[in-house]
Amino acid sequence: SAVISQKPSRDICQRGTSLTIQCQVDSQVTMMFWYRQQPGQSLTLIATANQGSEATYESGFVIDKFPISRPNLTFSTLTVSNMSPEDSSIYLCSVGGGVSDTQYFGPGTRLTVL
């Protein structure tokens, strides 16, 4: 499976600021995804990061709040904009997908918003 890294691993931010999270994969992958895991909850898909086009967002998530870039097949960023304490979560990128492809997860970014 691909080796996935995320930066930063954790951060503490002030409300109203923005944080950009990076996801780097050691091989080219077609599908990259961003998830949020709120404290004590399961994973919720934020969006699918598409190479060369806009990300596809799930219901309840919008581009203005969570802009995503996918400049190539090994890298993506997720920005959490105008943060509030409700954005305190673990943000995870994953790769893989499709009908039977397995998804593998990066180590996650633990975000705390004060």
Add this chain to the structure above:
Amino acid sequence: QKEVEQNSGPLSVPEGAIASLNCTYSDRGSQSFFWYRQYSGKSPELIMSIYSNGDKEDGRFTAQLNKASQYVSLLIRDSQPSDSATYLCAVITNDYKLSFGAGTTVTVRA
């Protein structure tokens, strides 16, 4: 109705016992099913995938799938304290996205 539902936990089992985890899903067209293990503070780690009806064994883990009943389960035999974690059932829905259950927390008592 949630797309993926898991039996409520937490589940506590003695060391050496069998832990049984259950999951149901709503999309009858789903074809791919996964179990992830997540240790506290860590990201999910794939432990099993299953695509066909029946049992699939990998070491101490056995996944069982029954598409007619829309049911998938995970058995952990000879449970060890290192198996203490949250187990997430995940299903690829008909729009090729991975949908997760709420997770079942397992504690193995030494």
